[in-house]
Amino acid sequence: MKKNTPDQYQEIRDAVRALCAEFPDEYHRKIDHERGYPEAFVDALTKAGWLAAMIPVEYGGSGLGLTEASVIMEEINRSGANAGACHGQMYNMGTLLKHGSKAQKDLYLPKIASGEWRLQSMGVTEPSTGTDTTKIKTTAVKKGDRYVINGQKVWISRVQHSDWMILLARTTPLAEVKKKSEGMSIFMVDLRLAEKTGMTVRPIANMVNHETNELFFENLEIPAENLIGVEGQGFKYILDGLNAERALIAAECIGDGYWFIDRVTKYVSERVVFGRPIGQNQGVQFPIAEAFIEIEAANLMRYKACALFDANQPCGAEANMAKLLAAKSSWEAGNACLQFHGGFGFATEYDIERKFRETRLYQVAPISTNLILSYIAEHELGLPRSF
Numbered sequence: 001m002k003k004n005t006p007d008q009y010q011e012i013r014d015a016v017r018a019l020c021a022e023f024p025d026e027y028h029r030k031i032d033h034e035r036g037y038p039e040a041f042v043d044a045l046t047k048a049g050w051l052a053a054m055i056p057v058e059y060g061g062s063g064l065g066l067t068e069a070s071v072i073m074e075e076i077n078r079s080g081a082n083a084g085a086c087h088g089q090m091y092n093m094g095t096l097l098k099h100g101s102k103a104q105k106d107l108y109l110p111k112i113a114s115g116e117w118r119l120q121s122m123g124v125t126e127p128s129t130g131t132d133t134t135k136i137k138t139t140a141v142k143k144g145d146r147y148v149i150n151g152q153k154v155w156i157s158r159v160q161h162s163d164w165m166i167l168l169a170r171t172t173p174l175a176e177v178k179k180k181s182e183g184m185s186i187f188m189v190d191l192r193l194a195e196k197t198g199m200t201v202r203p204i205a206n207m208v209n210h211e212t213n214e215l216f217f218e219n220l221e222i223p224a225e226n227l228i229g230v231e232g233q234g235f236k237y238i239l240d241g242l243n244a245e246r247a248l249i250a251a252e253c254i255g256d257g258y259w260f261i262d263r264v265t266k267y268v269s270e271r272v273v274f275g276r277p278i279g280q281n282q283g284v285q286f287p288i289a290e291a292f293i294e295i296e297a298a299n300l301m302r303y304k305a306c307a308l309f310d311a312n313q314p315c316g317a318e319a320n321m322a323k324l325l326a327a328k329s330s331w332e333a334g335n336a337c338l339q340f341h342g343g344f345g346f347a348t349e350y351d352i353e354r355k356f357r358e359t360r361l362y363q364v365a366p367i368s369t370n371l372i373l374s375y376i377a378e379h380e381l382g383l384p385r386s387f
């Protein structure tokens with residue numbers, strides 16, 4: 001087992017661990033098998049206030065920073081659960097907090113903090129444009145006191161378990177803007193109302209138990225007051241939220257990584273083959289030790305990214321690097337864990353194959369490792385733009 005040296009977040013860790021302990025492996029295994037949603041778990045996290053950690057105290061939250069939020073997400077994944085069911089609320093709220101008007105904050109934040117409303121969804125990705133976000137084709141056209149939305153989104157998560165979604169749409173055609181990142185705006189979409197008035201939801205069955213969907217918009221009308229911030233500046237706002245998302249997902253991967261390390265070190269210490277514990281063989285020790293070193297290194301970058309975000313400093317490079325390092329290290333740890341459990345790693349009752357699938361996602365979503373590398377090459381190293 002990895003040594004658990006107490007840190008300054010120990011109180012948060014202990015409290016989240018205690019809550020998570022009420023939802024043992026069997027609970028998450030059953031939900032995964034049924035492709036269900038962990039309602040009771042998310043409700044318990046909400047009631048205990050953990051999902052409102054970043055909401056200021058005056059709106060009913062705890063007023064904590066991204067660093068503390070990341071510790072909460074890390075502990076959820078480290079317990080064997082998957083924060084993918086509820087992490088959206090943490091970073092979506094950040095967008096509202098930083099760029100919403102006072103009236104919007106007054107309306108949404110207390111209800112999100114109390115758990116009356118969930119803000120778990122963010123609609124950015126589109127089928128025909130993929131990672132090339134500035135080419136999105138979903139449009140929002142202003143007509144009087146409303147915006148009319150037309151277009152399509154894909155891979156939009158937690159729509160069926162959220163009340164609101166933050167939607168990115170083009171308000172000025174690409175051909176009419178000076179910079180391609182201009183002319184996009186973000187909106188709050190009332191999901192249940194939208195389903196009755198122009199939005200169709202089609203679930204996508206996928207490798208992980210991650211509730212995600214295709215969305216089709218046909219003349220969906222939303223009130224103009226649901227626009228967040230200034231029209232045309234939405235891409236800038238969404239980037240802020242994406243940095244928070246990357247740092248939080250890095251923390252989740254780190255939680256996964258420690259979970260794999262704990263499981264595999266225990267198993268290889270106990271499993272005896274050829275008359276000795278398999279963990280006595282260096283061929284078994286080294287991949288585990290290497291993955292552990294990588295997780296520890298990713299952890300440092302995750303704290304750096306969170307500290308910069310909390311200090312309102314630019315953190316694009318650090319958030320991206322943390323996400324890349326953490327996703328790779330949890331995958332390495334998962335691989336070692338699966339490998340050294342031999343055949344038992346494939347048995348669902350060990351939960352390793354489930355966590356293995358869950359952590360693999362983070363090398364593709366919310367941004368692929370290749371796109372992070374190209375961001376660092378261009379923005380940190382000054383290499384020529386490749387696209």
Ligand SMILES: Cc1cc2nc3c(=O)[nH]c(=O)nc-3n(C[C@H](O)[C@H](O)[C@H](O)COP(=O)(O)OP(=O)(O)OC[C@H]3O[C@@H](n4cnc5c(N)ncnc54)[C@H](O)[C@@H]3O)c2cc1C
Pocket residue numbers: 121122123124125129130131132154155156157158206208210212361364365366367368369370371374387
């Ligand atoms: C389970 C799941 C949940 C998701 N949830 C959400 C959500 O809630 N909201 C949302 O908006 N989106 C969501 N996504 C979408 C996710 O963010 C995208 O899948 C991801 O950004 C990659 O986009 P894409 O699938 O269109 O891949 P593409 O853009 O088609 O890229 C495919 C692959 O090609 C490579 N590639 C592409 N361009 C380049 C390049 N220029 N250089 C080098 N390599 C390149 C990369 O390896 C990439 O993985 C989710 C996805 C999944 C699978």
